[in-house]
Every structure is written in structure tokens, then in C-alpha cells.
């Protein structure tokens with residue numbers, strides 16, 4: 001089954017409004033003609049309202065880096081799905097390893113946040129991935145399997161079909177150490193196998209699984225050539241047009 005690749009930039013806590021506008025304009029100039037790859041950028045929430053109009057009518061969609069599980073209420077510092085919907089967001093990243101590491105996100109919370117995204121017609125990009133310690137202890141497949149089960153517990157196949165998964169080994173994020181295409185493929189194939197078991201083969205074949213962790217123009221082709229890698233979630237290299245453009249145009 002042909003899955004449209006999805007390449008999304010996670011800008012993390014970078015770029016103020018003017019720098020974001022410059023980047024978006026540079027990306028539009030080079031990416032507006034791309035039709036065979038789904039493209040997204042996830043700026044900090046404060047920047048979304050200023051870049052949304054700049055992206056209107058372009059091939060580039062925008063999203064947020066997190067979403068709260070409730071729709072409103074006493075949750076200081078949080079943003080709801082309804083609020084993101086109002087800003088024209090397409091995606092909400094949930095369960096990024098930095099959220100798990102620094103802000104105590106658990107699989108149960110990630111599950112709730114992803115469900116909230118679906119309620120507001122946002123595509124949750126659900127992140128999973130093992131630490132270096134877990135990999136070295138030979139626990140990668142066990143850890144990622146547990147995260148997938150926890151993040152998707154209670155989900156229907158119909159719900160899952162609206163999500164994107166991202167495998168991001170923690171040791172590869174921001175370190176310049178990419179997983180080899182074979183290491184990434186092994187985990188992606190395990191995830192697809194697990195989805196077949198938990199849901200059904202059609203759903204497992206339809207769902208897109210991104211790889212993330214030091215994806216750069218020089219390694220994107222070999223990663224994307226793997227049968228179960230359907231896109232990339234990109235941090236550092238998404239902040240510069242010279243790097244993000246060739247990533248999206250990996251087929252050129």
C-alpha cells in the first residue's frame with residue numbers, strides 16, 4: 001500500500017516571529033510545488049498566529065508541539081485542541097521525548113492528549129523511542145512496544161488511522177548520531193507488526209510511521225528507502241531552509 005510520506009519540522013523552543021516568518025517564506029519559495037510529500041512545521045504556540053496566514057494556500061501545513069487533554073479549565077500554561085483548531089493547525093505532536101524527560105509525560109497522558117487532538121480534528125503525531133541505556137540493555141523492542149500499547153490503549157482502528165506515529169530513539173535526538181537505516185527499520189517493522197496484532201493488517205499498513213533523530217539531508221534518502229519508514233520528524237535541520245528543503249525533496 002502506498003503511504004504518502006509525511007515530513008514535519010519540530011522547531012522546539014526556537015525562532016521568534018520575525019525569524020519564523022523569514023523561514024516560512026524561504027520554505028514556500030522552494031516547496032510550494034511539492035505534491036508527493038505531506039509537509040508540516042510545528043513552531044512554538046506564540047508564533048502560530050503569525051505564520052498561519054503566511055502559509056495559507058501553500059503546500060505546507062502547521063501544527064503545535066503539544067496539546068492538553070481537556071478542552072478548557074484550570075490548567076495553567078496549557079493549550080487545548082479547540083484553541084489549536086482555531087489557529088488552523090493540522091498536527092499536534094504528543095509524547096515527544098523532551099516532554100517525557102523534562103515534563104514527566106507518561107504513556108497514559110500521551111494517550112489522553114492524542115485523543116484530545118482527534119476530538120478537534122488534529123492529527124496527533126505520537127512519539128515513542130528508547131534511551132541509550134535501554135538500547136544497550138537490549139530492551140529497545142520491549143520499551144517501544146510498551147509505549148505503543150500504552151499510548152494506544154482503548155483506541156479503535158478508525159481512530160488510529162487518523163494518527164501518525166514517530167519512532168525517535170532518544171539517543172539520536174539532537175546528538176548528530178542517527179540510527180542506521182537498518183536499526184530504524186527493525187523498530188518500525190516491529191511497530192507495524194504490533195499494530196497488526198492490536199488492530200488489524202489494513203490499519204497497520206495504512207498508518208504512517210516517521211523516523212526522528214538527527215535526520216539530515218545526507219541521511220534522509222537511505223532512511224526513506226526503508227519499507228516501513230514513511231517520513232521524518234525533524235528538529236535541528238528544520239530550522240534552516242537550506243537543510244529542510246532537501247529533506248522534503250529527498251526524491252530529487
Ligand code: PGA
Pocket residue numbers: 010168172173174175176212213214215233234235236237
Ligand atoms: P533532531 O530532533 O532532528 O534535532 O535530532 C528530532 C526531534 O526531536 O524530533
